[in-house]
Amino acid sequence: MERQDVYNYLTSHVLAVLSTIDPEEKPYAATMFYIVDKKLNFYFFSRTHTRKIDNVKRSKNVAITVIDQEHAITVQAQGIIEEILDEEDRTRLIGIMGEHTVQKASHLWPPPIAKLPEGDLTILRVVPTWIRYGDYSKISTDSDGIFYQIEPQEK
Numbered sequence: 001m002e003r004q005d006v007y008n009y010l011t012s013h014v015l016a017v018l019s020t021i022d023p024e025e026k027p028y029a030a031t032m033f034y035i036v037d038k039k040l041n042f043y044f045f046s047r048t049h050t051r052k053i054d055n056v057k058r059s060k061n062v063a064i065t066v067i068d069q070e071h072a073i074t075v076q077a078q079g080i081i082e083e084i085l086d087e088e089d090r091t092r093l094i095g096i097m098g099e100h101t102v103q104k105a106s107h108l109w110p111p112p113i114a115k116l117p118e119g120d121l122t123i124l125r126v127v128p129t130w131i132r133y134g135d136y137s138k139i140s141t142d143s144d145g146i147f148y149q150i151e152p153q154e155k
Contacts, residue, residue, distance in 0.1 A: 001148035003040070006133050010036045010066060010075060014105045018044060018126075019063040020055035028055055034064075035093070035100050039153040042077070042126040043084070043093055053122055056081045062126055072136035079128040079152070090123050128152040 016034045019027055030052045035043045042064055046053055056062065064077040084090055131150040138146055 001133055001150070003150060003153075006075060006131065006148075006150050007036065007038060007040060009068070009073065009133070010040070011100070012104070013066050013068065014101050015066070016042065016044075017065045018052060019065070020052050021059045021061065022051070022055055023058065028052065033097065033101055034066075035097050040077075040128055040131060040150070042079070042128070043097070044124045044126070045094070045097060046122050046124065048120045048122050056124070064126060064128075074134045074136070076132045076134065077126070077128045077152075078130040079126040081124050081126045084123040084125055090121075093123055094121075 014033055015031055017029050018032050019029045022028045028051060032044045032046070060080045060082065062079060062081045064079070066075045084093065129152060131152055133148040133150060134146055136146060
């Protein structure tokens, strides 16, 4: 399993579950549109007045899950989340997100974020500290034939 294989898998999908920690230190999960870059950094968009944004202001540690139920494949990641503030980067990422989502899942466009009336647009990047690709379609007697650890790269 190569990094490029994981990148190809991630770019063939549009939805991920972003898991955060709420004020009571309980998990909170939200399904979101995402894109990734070649370094396997994830990018998400949200409105400022949401539970997930409140949660990431308290704890920058998050988890991500992308699943392909048809082929029984997942990518799980843990990482540190940060807000993208540079206006040029924000504009570029919004364009990429729109193009990617329409290309891969036009029936899901416009995204749910367009239906949230309150709050400014927040763009978040997750820099993974741990990534695991799991292929559950393989018949194996141990986890070595199912899971592949991918080393994250620097930003």
